[in-house]
Amino acid sequence: MTAQTQLFPCLKDNYGVLVHDPATGATAAIDAPEAAPVEAALAASGWTLTDILVTHHHGDHTGGIAELKRRYHCRVVAPRREADKIPAVDVEVGEGDRVEVGSLTAEVIETPGHTLGQVNYFFPADKLLFAGDTLFSIGCGRVIEGTAELMWQSLLKLRALPDNTAIFCGHEYTDANIRFALTIEPGNPALQARAAEAKRQIAAGTPTIPSRMGDEKRANVFLRADEPEVAAAVGLAGEPAAKVFAEVRARKNRF
Numbered sequence: 660m661t662a663q664t665q666l667f668p669c670l671k672d673n674y675g676v677l678v679h680d681p682a683t684g685a686t687a688a689i690d691a692p693e694a695a696p697v698e699a700a701l702a703a704s705g706w707t708l709t710d711i712l713v714t715h716h717h718g719d720h721t722g723g724i725a726e727l728k729r730r731y732h733c734r735v736v737a738p739r740r741e742a743d744k745i746p747a748v749d750v751e752v753g754e755g756d757r758v759e760v761g762s763l764t765a766e767v768i769e770t771p772g773h774t775l776g777q778v779n780y781f782f783p784a785d786k787l788l789f790a791g792d793t794l795f796s797i798g799c800g801r802v803i804e805g806t807a808e809l810m811w812q813s814l815l816k817l818r819a820l821p822d823n824t825a826i827f828c829g830h831e832y833t834d835a836n837i838r839f840a841l842t843i844e845p846g847n848p849a850l851q852a853r854a855a856e857a858k859r860q861i862a863a864g865t866p867t868i869p870s871r872m873g874d875e876k877r878a879n880v881f882l883r884a885d886e887p888e889v890a891a892a893v894g895l896a897g898e899p900a901a902k903v904f905a906e907v908r909a910r911k912n913r914f
């Protein structure tokens with residue numbers, strides 16, 4: 660049976676999302692920025708929380724866990740390498756592990772960089788990727804704990820997923836990401852198309868999430884550091900992709 664999702668805003672610009680298995684009734688929250696919007700989404704859908712799948716330890720992804728755990732006695736699944744920084748963890752996971760939400764199965768993909776233990780949850784049957792703060796629509800997370808080389812390798816792992824993968828990320832940063840990406844690749848037609856689409860979505864008050872991996876491969880400059888035109892655009896023609904990625908990321912930090 661097909662997984663159902665419900666996306667909703669939390670805090671200032673975070674997203675919460677629920678993944679529901681209609682076959683068993685199991686429902687997972689991907690991260691829990693705060694408890695109240697998760698509970699409101701559960702009430703609106705009539706779903707009951709059974710699991711929280713945590714991507715990383717930052718407070719804007721974990722702030723609601725303790726309260727939700729008390730109320731629903733749900734299972735908390737979290738990255739092994741950060742479990743000591745996340746409340747109420749029941750199951751620790753790492754690269755290649757499988758997590759079941761009812762009859763749905765997620766594969767765990769480690770993507771160190773934003774934090775060192777960050778994990779993504781990929782549901783291969785439904786082609787759903789929950790990318791936390793690693794990959795954003797037309798952007799990527801800040802490299803806070805890892806190195807640019809580590810983050811680039813992490814992004815390559817996500818880029819290897821199928822083009823029809825729907826990407827749910829942790830924040831609504833698409834508009835700023837597009838404005839920045841256009842400074843590097845103003846002539847990229849895929850980026851121009853995504854910019855027009857996002858403009859329509861934002862004007863209509865709808866989320867720009869989920870995005871699609873095929874579009875990100877063509878339009879997200881952070882996934883394109885190994886394209887010669889991106890290297891040339893930042894004055895690093897012929898240099899290694901990780902170095903190009905580091906320069907693009909540094910420019911975004913100053914943008």
Ligand SMILES: [Zn+2]
Pocket residue numbers: 715717773792
């Ligand atoms: Zn974060």
